Amino acid sequence: MLKAMLGEAWRAMGANRLRTALTMLGMVIGVGAVVIMMAIGQGAQYAVQQTISTMGSNLFIVLSGSFTTAGVRSGSAGGPTLNVADGAAIGELDGVTNVAPTHQGTRQLVYGSQNWSSQVIGTTPEYLDARAWSIVNGAGFGDSDVRSATRVALIGKTVAQNLFGDDDPVGKTMRIQQNPFIVIGVLGSKGQNLDGRDQDDTVIIPLSTAQRKVFGTPFLGSVRMIMVQAESAEAMPRVMDSVTALLRQRHRLREGMPDDFFMRNLSAAAESEAETTRTMSILLGAIASISLLVGGIGIMNIMLVSVTERTREIGIRMAIGARQQDILTQFLLEAVMISFAGCLLGLLLGLVIALAINAVTGMVVVISGSAALVAFAVAATVGIFFGWYPARKAARLDPIEALRYQ
Amino acid sequence: MTKPVIRVVGLGKSYATAAGLFPALKGVDLTIRPGEYLAIMGPSGSGKSTFMNLLGCLDTPTVGDYFLDGHNVAHMDPDALARLRNRTLGFVFQGFNLLPRMSLQDNVALPLVYAGVDKERRRAAGRELLAKVGLGQYAESLPNRISGGQQQRVAIARALVNQPRLILADEPTGNLDSHTSEEIMRLFGELNAEGITIVLVTHESDIAAHAKRQVRFLDGEIVSDHLTEQSPC
Numbered sequence: 310m311l312k313a314m315l316g317e318a319w320r321a322m323g324a325n326r327l328r329t330a331l332t333m334l335g336m337v338i339g340v341g342a343v344v345i346m347m348a349i350g351q352g353a354q355y356a357v358q359q360t361i362s363t364m365g366s367n368l369f370i371v372l373s374g375s376f377t378t379a380g381v382r383s384g385s386a387g388g389p390t391l392n393v394a395d396g397a398a399i400g401e402l403d404g405v406t407n408v409a410p411t412h413q414g415t416r417q418l419v420y421g422s423q424n425w426s427s428q429v430i431g432t433t434p435e436y437l438d439a440r441a442w443s444i445v446n447g448a449g450f451g452d453s454d455v456r457s458a459t460r461v462a463l464i465g466k467t468v469a470q471n472l473f474g475d476d477d478p479v480g481k482t483m484r485i486q487q488n489p490f491i492v493i494g495v496l497g498s499k500g501q502n503l504d505g506r507d508q509d510d511t512v513i514i515p516l517s518t519a520q521r522k523v524f525g526t527p528f529l530g531s532v533r534m535i536m537v538q539a540e541s542a543e544a545m546p547r548v549m550d551s552v553t554a555l556l557r558q559r560h561r562l563r564e565g566m567p568d569d570f571f572m573r574n575l576s577a578a579a580e581s582e583a584e585t586t587r588t589m590s591i592l593l594g595a596i597a598s599i600s601l602l603v604g605g606i607g608i609m610n611i612m613l614v615s616v617t618e619r620t621r622e623i624g625i626r627m628a629i630g631a632r633q634q635d636i637l638t639q640f641l642l643e644a645v646m647i648s649f650a651g652c653l654l655g656l657l658l659g660l661v662i663a664l665a666i667n668a669v670t671g672m673v674v675v676i677s678g679s680a681a682l683v684a685f686a687v688a689a690t691v692g693i694f695f696g697w698y699p700a701r702k703a704a705r706l707d708p709i710e711a712l713r714y715q
Numbered sequence: 716m717t718k719p720v721i722r723v724v725g726l727g728k729s730y731a732t733a734a735g736l737f738p739a740l741k742g743v744d745l746t747i748r749p750g751e752y753l754a755i756m757g758p759s760g761s762g763k764s765t766f767m768n769l770l771g772c773l774d775t776p777t778v779g780d781y782f783l784d785g786h787n788v789a790h791m792d793p794d795a796l797a798r799l800r801n802r803t804l805g806f807v808f809q810g811f812n813l814l815p816r817m818s819l820q821d822n823v824a825l826p827l828v829y830a831g832v833d834k835e836r837r838r839a840a841g842r843e844l845l846a847k848v849g850l851g852q853y854a855e856s857l858p859n860r861i862s863g864g865q866q867q868r869v870a871i872a873r874a875l876v877n878q879p880r881l882i883l884a885d886e887p888t889g890n891l892d893s894h895t896s897e898e899i900m901r902l903f904g905e906l907n908a909e910g911i912t913i914v915l916v917t918h919e920s921d922i923a924a925h926a927k928r929q930v931r932f933l934d935g936e937i938v939s940d941h942l943t944e945q946s947p948c
Contacts, residue, residue, distance in 0.1 A: 626825070628771070629826040630877075631801075632829070709768050
């Protein structure tokens with residue numbers, strides 16, 4: 310019975326091809342728009358997620374406080390209020406996975422006849438773990454290097470290209486601030502951060518070496534910044550609170566005295582960025598859904614016309630034994646079939662356009678199976694929802710009136 | 716005597732109009748036995764169409780009872796009525812009422828779709844009945860390819876496809892010329908000779924003369940009910 314009805318729905322669709330095609334076009338455009346918008350939205354989300362994952366997750370930094378000399382305030386990380394021992398103490402706290410005191414600045418690098426200015430970060434091996442930074446060539450340095458202030462360096466990809474060109478940098482000696490450093494490893498590429506700064510334009514050296522040979526420190530062991538990684542996003546506020554308490558205690562700050570350090574949540578900025586793109590993709594989807602709604606109304610409109618046109622046919626069918634339910638099923642099937650066919654074409658169209666956008670503009674697009682599934686579910690729903698009223702109208706016709714209809 | 720196919724007792728139907736309740740049918744009694752060939756006659760407004768709609772289970776009466784094949788139809792729900800129309804009755808209309816986009820064979824077999832018969836048996840039945848009305852060679856054609864008289868034959872084949880107890884024909888020759896009308900009436904005569912019960916509505920007395928029994932309606936009541944003197948078949 311259902312098979313026979315599917316055949317009839319097919320025949321009815323074929324009876325007025327132009328009209329069926331135009332009705333379908335509404336769905337094609339609607340579904341196509343949803344697919345394209347979702348592909349672009351998810352692509353943007355994916356791109357942001359990629360950037361965030363290169364930063365490392367659940368990170369915050371503690372900066373040393375400002376100090377004032379003759380009325381001139383230094384700004385954050387200016388004062389010598391944090392030291393390596395603070396870092397070690399933070400590492401003992403519950404919920405802390407990695408702690409990396411860092412000291413950084415920009416220095417000129419020299420290798421042979423080449424030179425290049427880059428960011429130099431003095432830190433401990435835990436820094437690489439916290440930032441989930443891999444070494445693609447060579448090896449990292451260990452705690453012993455930090456203890457004995459060896460002159461070894463890890464360089465980012467950009468530095469490797471600008472300083473060493475096609476040569477393998479591992480084992481080569483370059484100079485930072487007149488001091489010779491042996492390059493022991495090349496870092497994996499991380500690309501741009503959220504500010505657009507090239508994260509691969511970096512040199513990482515042991516903290517003690519940086520303090521003694523490169524930057525110099527006002528007090529031995531003092532650092533400008535400590536990077537802390539919490540075990541989870543949920544643990545972040547708790548860990549930040551306990552770090553504050555610990556540092557106030559260690560720095561002997563009395564009740565009412567201001568903190569002599571600053572804390573910044575790096576993940577928060579990233580999350581707000583991710584939130585923005587998520588909102589954007591929802592917005593895009595919502596706008597596209599409106600066209601789907603319009604497509605659905607198009608189906609309803611045509612189905613209503615079709616019911617009126619076929620009133621006599623409905624009367625004949627009823628006279629020879631169709632139940633209300635049979636008529637309802639028939640018209641509903643027709644609406645769902647138009648909707649489905651439109652959806653299928655829309656899916657294809659959306660896919661082609663999304664790929665074309667990717668090919669032409671290089672914009673990241675993500676085409677997910679779930680998006681296709683959603684589009685199909687929506688098409689079926691739209692077909693049933695907007696087909697229901699006309700189908701019910703058909704089913705409730707009085708057979709006598711319907712037979713008399715000219 | 717055999718059990719009646721149709722027994723109507725005090726059947727009445729009123730319509731609400733602006734001027735109040737209008738009684739289209741005023742308590743009609745009628746019994747039709749198997750194998751009868753009955754013509755219902757009367758001018759427009761006589762209530763014969765209302766009566767036909769009630770007999771065809773397309774409408775329900777305001778008062779009275781209608782026993783079709785022993786079952787009281789007067790208070791059945793729409794689905795049960797649809798089932799009766801499908802299994803027990805066959806309709807032939809004045810305007811043929813074939814579905815224009817379907818082959819003749821599918822048109823004839825359409826009632827079987829609603830009876831839940833599978834495709835193979837529908838095809839076979841469609842072909843068989845088309846052959847019976849002499850149109851076997853047009854099985855795959857569309858209705859607009861054949862003449863009015865031929866379309867009415869297809870409609871009769873459709874009415875027969877579910878082996879109904881009764882065929883209801885509403886002005887079956889109203890849209891046909893006299894020659895074709897004769898052909899259709901001959902077909903009805905043949906079917907009746909095979910034992911099929913036929914009820915015919917017409918306002919033409921020469922058409923009614925083909926039937927074996929004539930019932931005349933006037934103002935919602937039966938005014939005469941008699942056998943035809945000379946049956947042509």
